[in-house]
Amino acid sequence: MTKALTKILYVEDEPDIREIAQLVLENVGGFEVKAVDSGHKALDIINEFTPDLVLLDxxxxxxxxMTTFKEIRKLESFAQTPIAFLTAKLMDDDIKGFLSLGAIGVIAKPFDPMMLSDQIMExxxxTQG
Structure with a gap:
C-alpha cells in the first residue's frame, strides 16, 4: 500500500513564488505545506515538521x-525522504545533476499554478511504485 502524501516542506528564497506555490499546494492540492526561505531554516524545522516530501529551489x-539536499540526506530520519527541485535551472546538465543526487524529479519554473499539485503527485x- 502506498503512503499518502500529506506534508510538503517547500524551500524557496523568492517571497512571491513561495506564497503562490504554498497557496496552490494547500488550496488546490490539499497538502499541509511549511514554506521557508532558506536551506538553513529547512534544516531547523525538518525534524519538527517531518515532511513526506521536500521541494527545493x-x-x-x-x-x-544542492547543498540543502545533501544536508537533508545526512539526517538519518530523512535519508530516504523524496526530494524534488522546483527551479528555473533547466539545462540538461543541471537536471542530470539534480537526478544524480537522488532527486525524484525537476519541475520547471515558472510553473503553472493549477498544475503544480498534479506534477508533485505524479x-x-x-516513488511509491
Whole structure:
C-alpha cells in the first residue's frame, strides 16, 4: 500500500513564488505545506515538521538547493525522504545533476499554478511504485 502524501516542506528564497506555490499546494492540492526561505531554516524545522516530501529551489543565497539536499540526506530520519527541485535551472546538465543526487524529479519554473499539485503527485506516485 502506498503512503499518502500529506506534508510538503517547500524551500524557496523568492517571497512571491513561495506564497503562490504554498497557496496552490494547500488550496488546490490539499497538502499541509511549511514554506521557508532558506536551506538553513529547512534544516531547523525538518525534524519538527517531518515532511513526506521536500521541494527545493536550486538557486538560493548562502545555501543552495544542492547543498540543502545533501544536508537533508545526512539526517538519518530523512535519508530516504523524496526530494524534488522546483527551479528555473533547466539545462540538461543541471537536471542530470539534480537526478544524480537522488532527486525524484525537476519541475520547471515558472510553473503553472493549477498544475503544480498534479506534477508533485505524479512524482510522488512514481516513488511509491
Amino acid at each position: 536550486a538557486m538560493m543565497p548562502e545555501m543552495d538547493g 512524482l510522488w506516485e512514481e
